[in-house]
Amino acid sequence: MYRRILNELSGDTGPTVSRIEEEPANTSEEVESPGTITIATGNALQNFPTTIVSSGGTIQLANSDSSVQGLQTLTMTNAGGIPAGAIVQSIQTQDGPQQIFVPAATGNLINVARLGDVQYQIRPATSLPQGVVMATPASLHTQTQLAEEASRKRELRLMKNREAAKECRRKKKEYIKCLENRVAVLENQNKTLIEELKSLKELYCHKSD
């Protein structure tokens, strides 16, 4: 917009007004390491690349999408000896509260997290599991790839928008500077015309006398 307006301005002004020149991925990788829980999700979390990082008695939810509100830190109250199926903490996702159970030796897994050899599961906090689905290695892989792809796309979009915003601000500044120049030119012209009018008036008055 600024470019168009500025170029229109440039079209009818003198050399004081310049034209705006025509213009000439950071990816978030899933880190597999000891102490890292990778969440493989079958529902809400799958759209939001998520890793859960464990440090001591704490599980951290590292999510690249800020739209996922809720707990960022899950505190394990009994990290040393949590009974199978015990609820560690609830987390909030777009689909509502989720609960993390540890460890999950057996049972029907809806969402699965892994910390080393220990497998964790996440299920909706409300009532019993519905539509229980076994998480297979293949589906986990696909979901991880999807999450990575979504993360890459988001990072790319943010990066492009970042650059676009910089460019937009640059053009806006240039546009404002151009307007200021134009104001100065018009003020000068106005002053000159007023002087010219004054002298013509005087000339006319003398002639009419």
Next chain:
DNA sequence: GGCGCTCGCCGTCAGGTGGT
């Protein structure tokens, strides 16, 4: 020095717009 205020810059989001 600490505090509050203002200003400029930046990243992000949301909505509009034009091209395909």
Next chain:
DNA sequence: ACCACCTGACGGCGAGCGCC
């Protein structure tokens, strides 16, 4: 309809400044 791009709006952050 979808996509890429542009831009206004918003909030965060640091620097500079005056006041106490």
